[in-house]
Structures are given as structure tokens and as C-alpha cells.
Amino acid sequence: MGEIKETVKSIAEAARQEFRDVGAADALEALRVRYLGRKGVIRELMQQLGSLEAAERPQAGRLINALKEEIVALHESARAALDRKDSVARVQQEVDVTLPGRPMRMGKPHPLTQTTDEIVDIFARMGFSAVYGPEIETVHNNFEALNMPLDHPSRDAFDTFFIKGRDDLVLRSHTSPVQVRAMRAARPPLRIVVPGRTYRPDTVDATHSFMFSQVEGLVVDRDISMADLKFCLNEFALAYFGEGVRTRFRPHYFPFTEPSAEMDVSCIFCDGGGCRVCGSGWIEVLGCGMVHPNVFRAVDIDCEEYTGFAFGMGVERLCMLKHQIHDMRLFFENDVRFLSQF
Amino acid sequence: MKASWNWLTDYVALSAPAMEVAERLTMAGLTVEAVEETADDLILDIEITSNRPDWLSHLGIAREAAALYALTLKVPQVALPEASGDVRQEASLEVTAPELCSLYTGRVIKGIKVADSPAWLKKRIEALGLRAVNNVVDITNYVMFECGQPLHAFDLANIADRSVIVRRARDGEVITLIDGTRHTLMASDLVIADRQAPIALAGVMGGLLSEIGSDTVDVFLESAKFDQYSIRMSAKRLGLSSDASYRFERGVDRETVDWGSRRAAQMILEIAGGTMSEGMLAVGAGSAGHTTLRLRQSHLSRLLGVEVPIEKARSILASLGFVIRGGSPDDTLVEVPSFRGDVMEEADLVEEISRINGYDKVPSRTSMRIDPGRRTPRERLVETVERVLTSAGCYGSVSYSLVSSELFKSLSPWSDREPVYLQDRGGHENVFMRPSLVGSLLAARKTNEDRKVECADLYEIAHIYLGCDDELPDQPLMVAAVMGDGFPDMKGVVERLLGETGVRDVTYERASLPFLDQAKSACIMHNGQMTGYLGLISADLQEKIDLRDQVSVFELRLAGLEEAAHDVAAFAPLKRFPGVERDLALIVPEETTWAQILACIESAGVGLIDEVSFRSVYRGEPIEEGSKSVAFHVVFRSAERTLTGEEADAEQARLVGALREKLGAKLR
Numbered sequence A: 001m002g003e004i005k006e007t008v009k010s011i012a013e014a015a016r017q018e019f020r021d022v023g024a025a026d027a028l029e030a031l032r033v034r035y036l037g038r039k040g041v042i043r044e045l046m047q048q049l050g051s052l053e054a055a056e057r058p059q060a061g062r063l064i065n066a067l068k069e070e071i072v073a074l075h076e077s078a079r080a081a082l083d084r085k086d087s088v089a090r091v092q093q094e095v096d097v098t099l100p101g102r103p104m105r106m107g108k109p110h111p112l113t114q115t116t117d118e119i120v121d122i123f124a125r126m127g128f129s130a131v132y133g134p135e136i137e138t139v140h141n142n143f144e145a146l147n148m149p150l151d152h153p154s155r156d157a158f159d160t161f162f163i164k165g166r167d168d169l170v171l172r173s174h175t176s177p178v179q180v181r182a183m184r185a186a187r188p189p190l191r192i193v194v195p196g197r198t199y200r201p202d203t204v205d206a207t208h209s210f211m212f213s214q215v216e217g218l219v220v221d222r223d224i225s226m227a228d229l230k231f232c233l234n235e236f237a238l239a240y241f242g243e244g245v246r247t248r249f250r251p252h253y254f255p256f257t258e259p260s261a262e263m264d265v266s267c268i269f270c271d272g273g274g275c276r277v278c279g280s281g282w283i284e285v286l287g288c289g290m291v292h293p294n295v296f297r298a299v300d301i302d303c304e305e306y307t308g309f310a311f312g313m314g315v316e317r318l319c320m321l322k323h324q325i326h327d328m329r330l331f332f333e334n335d336v337r338f339l340s341q342f
Numbered sequence B: 001m002k003a004s005w006n007w008l009t010d011y012v013a014l015s016a017p018a019m020e021v022a023e024r025l026t027m028a029g030l031t032v033e034a035v036e037e038t039a040d041d042l043i044l045d046i047e048i049t050s051n052r053p054d055w056l057s058h059l060g061i062a063r064e065a066a067a068l069y070a071l072t073l074k075v076p077q078v079a080l081p082e083a084s085g086d087v088r089q090e091a092s093l094e095v096t097a098p099e100l101c102s103l104y105t106g107r108v109i110k111g112i113k114v115a116d117s118p119a120w121l122k123k124r125i126e127a128l129g130l131r132a133v134n135n136v137v138d139i140t141n142y143v144m145f146e147c148g149q150p151l152h153a154f155d156l157a158n159i160a161d162r163s164v165i166v167r168r169a170r171d172g173e174v175i176t177l178i179d180g181t182r183h184t185l186m187a188s189d190l191v192i193a194d195r196q197a198p199i200a201l202a203g204v205m206g207g208l209l210s211e212i213g214s215d216t217v218d219v220f221l222e223s224a225k226f227d228q229y230s231i232r233m234s235a236k237r238l239g240l241s242s243d244a245s246y247r248f249e250r251g252v253d254r255e256t257v258d259w260g261s262r263r264a265a266q267m268i269l270e271i272a273g274g275t276m277s278e279g280m281l282a283v284g285a286g287s288a289g290h291t292t293l294r295l296r297q298s299h300l301s302r303l304l305g306v307e308v309p310i311e312k313a314r315s316i317l318a319s320l321g322f323v324i325r326g327g328s329p330d331d332t333l334v335e336v337p338s339f340r341g342d343v344m345e346e347a348d349l350v351e352e353i354s355r356i357n358g359y360d361k362v363p364s365r366t367s368m369r370i371d372p373g374r375r376t377p378r379e380r381l382v383e384t385v386e387r388v389l390t391s392a393g394c395y396g397s398v399s400y401s402l403v404s405s406e407l408f409k410s411l412s413p414w415s416d417r418e419p420v421y422l423q424d425r426g427g428h429e430n431v432f433m434r435p436s437l438v439g440s441l442l443a444a445r446k447t448n449e450d451r452k453v454e455c456a457d458l459y460e461i462a463h464i465y466l467g468c469d470d471e472l473p474d475q476p477l478m479v480a481a482v483m484g485d486g487f488p489d490m491k492g493v494v495e496r497l498l499g500e501t502g503v504r505d506v507t508y509e510r511a512s513l514p515f516l517d518q519a520k521s522a523c524i525m526h527n528g529q530m531t532g533y534l535g536l537i538s539a540d541l542q543e544k545i546d547l548r549d550q551v552s553v554f555e556l557r558l559a560g561l562e563e564a565a566h567d568v569a570a571f572a573p574l575k576r577f578p579g580v581e582r583d584l585a586l587i588v589p590e591e592t593t594w595a596q597i598l599a600c601i602e603s604a605g606v607g608l609i610d611e612v613s614f615r616s617v618y619r620g621e622p623i624e625e626g627s628k629s630v631a632f633h634v635v636f637r638s639a640e641r642t643l644t645g646e647e648a649d650a651e652q653a654r655l656v657g658a659l660r661e662k663l664g665a666k667l668r
């Protein structure tokens, strides 16, 4: 009996030492097998019970069971310690996925360029091709060919930049002269959009600038009607402002179209209910109309054979509406904190 | 134009609520911008387009409302009482500038009593935001806002010799107007004068001396049609604008000149008393005849894309004052009333019909044929350039094409000529069109720097403007950028940009542009022409614009590159056999350029060279002063088989031999 007591004691001491020193999961498993396995130390001790006197067996059994429980406990705590160690090591290797990535250097086109591109793209899907023209333009193309004779109010020197020393040249006050150039360059059918810069001597403030961008459109063919105009511009409004938007066409006056109209869209902020931006629930978006016969006459297109429609819109205005930009001057400051937002 | 609701309903029995009428008017082209409620009236603020002077009156707006609601327009009847004495005994009239005044009429009313207007008249005048003056002046204003014809009443006692002369002003002639301002006139201005001096600036404002005052007894009442353009130019030049000039500039109705005169005379007699002299002084025709236009139902339908019955079209036109002179549906003759000078052809009739019928009746549908739009070479080029530059970290900028800083002139190598200047005007003096984009980019960089926005790398794609005597100045499309990087990085961007566009045969030469760092700048040459430049800005320029960083810039002419760009890449077969790679370092004189080394390799005729790529330049020990070591990488390769080391050795020996012979290069 004393012998087994000694054995249990020395096994317990050795086990305590070994489980404390174990440094890796596979070594721990080997220890477990050695002590607690099917052919392990505890099982071996149990088998020795049979060789003891019957009276000594219960006490020896209790001693061995106590040893087993201690070793199980030792194993548990050793495993817990190892797990803790592993997880620290693991965390040290893992990246903090919530840290920001290294910033990628990439710029963006100017918001006005993006807006122009979007407008042109919408019309391109309806078959319009982009055409460009000079910004320093002849007085004739800017005015006369567009049915704006000399005594027309907008012909006033106060509304147009003239080139010094050249009374025949102006900074184009709209993109419409490119219509004239396009109709001279190619016979109908024509289906074009004209993006570009335009100039009028306005004083710069939040909603005015002496330089601004327009997109002009022109369709000329046999039997083009106002219904075609409404169709194309409705499609544009849906594509640019969103599928829920409604449009209305109000009569207006432009010298180069007859009949003429302005297109309003239902306010994208209040859905037409009326708000601070729109007032009435409608937002004026563009001017349009059927090409005036005098414009056809100026470029020798037979206005009995052909009809057409034209439209023009301000890019700044459309961009400001969409992105809720309140001051037009921001476009021309080129502050990267502004440019990077769009 | 402000319109009083109460006043409008004098002429048309509107039963619909004012807000609904406002909406209908807006959708017919008279944009009602606001409806203001006063104590017992509603004031409509209506935006009138410049082609419709007839709408600058309550009768004109009422006519429109009557047409929209199919109601009758009630035009006041004018009946003048018995007159006494011949007007020609009271005053004389002479028009010496009929080209600026196609119709002038004058009536004389004697023995009036100037006083405050009756309450109803005051109220009408004040409702429109005007100040009531006295009964005579208020009546002329009232009639103008009623029918659109401006009238002017002179104190006959202050017209010297009672002679009214309509003439051009004499250069330097001076007039003091009712508002107290003094103006120096020129021959393009039209004046109403007596035998001594001008008594009114025609169509714009009356003179102070002949104004109606409390002691006025006899009145000369003017009603006329002045030349639109001349009135506008005078008013603009002198910085004057009046309700009268606003109407004359847009054109008054010749046939309303007399109606307005009689209407005002009647009211003066009723309100201010007095007796009217028999007849009227007049120079010019009271009517110029009426235009008759042909309306075709087929054209109407064709232009609108919807059938409008001819009966409907005719009744709309009739309700607007047009006279239908009969004819078949495709040959309806329409007589245009004189107050509709804007209606000159069939398309104008179509608009009138469509406006009143409602633009909403035009369907939104199309039978336009399929027309595949084509992307133009310019679009493709610009898109590629933007893709490369944004990938390089640059933001697109848009700067004003109009500049005034002298600095811009020194930043353009594109023309020696003076830039294109604009005509001076208030607020825009010494403004010219920029001859280069780089100045704007540097200014934008500076703006960002001042606002503590670090490293603002920017580009712009826009036109520049170069002086020239041709019909139009040269206005080529350019791209330019400013970046914080040094020369090699900027050149890498330019090379990639040109590479992506497919523009070939580009070479780089030393640049000597004054605004660039002489040691770190280059010209971009294409087909023997300088098509661009790149480099660091000079220290001088950096200091002048007070930039913190010595930034680099490039500017490239895109105009002309559209044709040179090959945007369809031809496939090159992938290499099948491994090559033999060698790293070589040559010691060459300092002046030897990489381009010379490449040219030498090319001309050496070593057939198995597949790739040559630059690695580095080294100066210093043990290489002697005046020389440098240029390291590069060569791949020898055959398209048919794997090369052996010996074959490569032989090729390399030939290569090195050629370099030694032509450039004096030694293998390091």
C-alpha cells in the first residue's frame, strides 16, 4: 500500500512538472496519451489494483482516481494556456482589416466635364453624334444666320463680347452657331449634339458667370415634328433626372425656333410639391423648339422639304441641380476638395 | 410686367380663380412668376418675352385670357366730345428724321386743371408700383398700361413758338430730363424739340422744362411710333430705362398710336376738364397695311405631329385677333393684326394655334429612323487623354478662357503675336483670350496651396486662342497638366498618354523655353513640329507666382493628333522561345544621350536583339570625370528556336563593337 502511495505521489509530481513545461499542442497531446491514454500510466496503475490485497484496493483506487482527476485538470489548464499563447501569436500576424488601405492616386474629370459627358452620352444612345465648333465665332454665325438681325435686342453690344479690332468676330454667346456650321457642312439628315464653352458679359455671382457651358442639339430630317422633340427630350429627362420625373413644355420665345418652348421637370427634391429650390414644383431645364424657317434659309436647306428641332441647355445648371451645388463660382476655382467630391 | 387682376377683369369676364388663370397664362407663354395679394386686388408679375410687346398691356393680357377661356374681349369704346378750334392754329409739327420716327401725332387740349387723380385712378397706378403724379401724367401712364402705347404730355406754354420738331440731336446738345439728370446727346439720339432746344429725349423721357406742373393749362399730347433700335441704343448708352422706352424698344403698334391718343384725350377731358382742339397733327401713316399668310392644315399637323382640325385652328386665330379670310383647309388665308408684328410666316401661326391649344396636346412619340451615332476621333482622343491623366492622379480643372494677367503672355510658346483681345467694356478691361493653359493651371495650383490643399495635381483640356488675320483666329484644342513630380515622372505620364492614344514617331528635344527649368525640360516633337513641351517650371517663375513647390508642367496640342492617333492596336504574337538576357553597362562621354545609344543599337544591324531597356546612369568613382556609365538590359531572342549562350555572346560582341566604334563606348 505504501508502495502504491509513493508511486502515485511521484507520478503526480512528474505530471505537474511536465504539464507546466509543455510548449506546443502536439507535445501536450503526447502527454495526454502517456498519462490518460488507453495504454497510459493511469490505466496501468488501475491494472495493478488487482494484485493488491482486497482490503487495500478501495483506498488505492481512491488514490489513483484522485491522481487521474488531477492529471485531467492539469491537461485542461495546460491546453487553455497553450490556446491563449496561440491566439496572441495569431493576432500578431493578422492585419487590422478596419485600418484604411493605402490611398490610391487617381483623379477625376471635372464635374462639368462629367455632366457634359453624361448628357452627350444620353443623346448618343438616341443616335446623336457630337460636333464641335470655334468659340471665337463670326457675328454672322452667332446672330444673323440664327434669325437674329442687327436690331434684335440680344445683338446689343452689352450682351456679347466682341473681339478688339474685329467687328465681325465675337465670343460665341451660345453653342447654336455650330448648328449653322453643321448644316452648311452636311445636308440632312442631321442628328447632332454640340457641347462647348460659351460667353456672355455677366457679372460673376453664385448663379452667373461670363463663361459657361452648353449642350446644344439639332435634328433635321423629312417630317420631324414637335412630337419627336417631346419624345427625345422626355427620354433625356428620364435618363438624367431619374425614371420618376415628369416634364412639361411651356411656350417661350427664341429667335431661331418656331414654335419654341421651355421644358420644366418636376422638382427632384420635392417631387413637384413645391420647395425652396423650385418654388412652384417645376424646375426649368432647357429651351427648345422647331427650327425656324429663316435658319434653314440661311444655310440653303429647303424648309418645305425638311423640318427639324433644336434644343439647348446649360451644363452648370444641370450639374448644380443634380449635385446640389449652390455656387457656380466653385466650378472655376478648381479646389481639389471640391473636384474630388464628384 | 405687373398686371392688376381687377383691371384685367374690366376687359374679360373671367370666372376662373386667379391662380388657375395664372397657370393657364404660364402654359400659354406668359410666365406668371408671382401672384401678390393686396388689400382688394391681386397683382400678377408676368415675364413677357421680347417678341410680344402687345403683352405689355392689360388689354393684351386680357386678349390672351379671353382666347384661353373662349370669352369675349371688351375693348373700351372711345368717343370724343365736340372739339373747338383747329389744332393747326394751336401748334405746328415737323418731323425731320422720319427714319427714326415713322409716325408722330399730337393733340392739343386747352384749359385743363391739373390736380391729383381721382382715387380709382390713383389706385390703379399705385397697384402697379408706380407713383401717382397728377391727373394728366397718371392718365398717360394709365393708357400706356391699358393698351401698350406710351404717351407724353407737354406743357404747351413751355414749347417755344408752339413748334414741335422731331429731329436728330445735335452732337453735344444737352438736355435735362424729368428725373433731373443731365445728358449730352449725339446725332444718333432722337429728340422732340421746339425752335430753341430739345424738350424730350424721344421715347425715353420728357424734359424737365416742358413737364406738366400744377400751373399747366394747355397740353400737347404726343402719341408716336419711334424706331426700336435707335431708342434702345440711346437708352442703353445714357443708362436710362423707362416704361416708355421698354415698349418702344420692342415695337409699339402703329394702329394703336391713334387709339391711345384719343383714349387719353377722352380721359383728360373727363377728369381734368378743358376743351380739345379740332383734329390732330400727324406725320406718317396710321396703318401700314396687314400681312396675309397662308395656313395649311397639312403643315400644321406635320410640324406638331398631331392632327389639329382646321376649324379649331381658325377659331383660335380669330380669338387672338387674326382675321380669317376663308380658303380651303390647306389654303386658309389669315390676316395678321397690326399689333402682331412678330407673326411673319406660317410657322408663327402654328405656334399661336399650338400655344392656345396647349403644348400638352402634342404627343410624346417618335418615328425617327434609326441613326447610329458615331464617336468622333476627337471624342476618342479626349477620352483616352482623360483616362491616362486621371489614372496618374490628376483632377480635371476648368478655368476661365478670358484672362487679364500679363503673365499669361509669357507662358505660351505657341505664337509670337499679341493675344486676341476683347473690346473693353464695363468690368472687363484689358481682357484677352489665353494663349496657353499652363498659366491657369499654375494659378489653380497656387489657390490650392494657399488653402492648404497639398499636391493638387491638375489638368485641363480646352482651347487656346492665337492671334491671326484669317477669318477666324487659330483656336487649337490643348491638354495641359501641373504635377508635383519631377521630370522623369512627368515624362512617364506624357509617354503613357501618347502611347495610349497611339500617336507614334514622337521624339524629345532639349527645350529652351524661358518659363521652364533649362536643365529639366523638353520639347515634344511630332512630324518635325513642336507639338508640346514638358518640364519643371523655372525658379524665376516659381518665385514670381509664389509657389512653394517647383512643379512640373506639360502642354500638348491635341488638335491634329486625332488623325495621328491609332486607337486600334494590331496584335503582336506572344514570344514563344525564351531569350537570353544580358545586363550591360557602357562608359560613354557625358554628352552622349540615350537616344544616340538607342539609334546606334538600331543601326548596328544586330538581328537577334529583341528588347533594349534602360536601367540607370552612374557617375563617380571609378569612372573618370566627363564620362558616365549607362546601364541597360538587352534580350536576345529568336522567333524560331531557343538561342544558345554562344549565339548570344556573338551578338553581344557585335553590339558592343558597334557602340565602341560609333560612340566611343567602353564596356564597364
Ligand SMILES: [Zn+2]
Pocket (backbone or CB within 6 Å): A267, A268, A269, A270, A271, A272, A273, A274, A275, A276, A277, A278, A279, A281, A282
Ligand atoms: Zn421642389
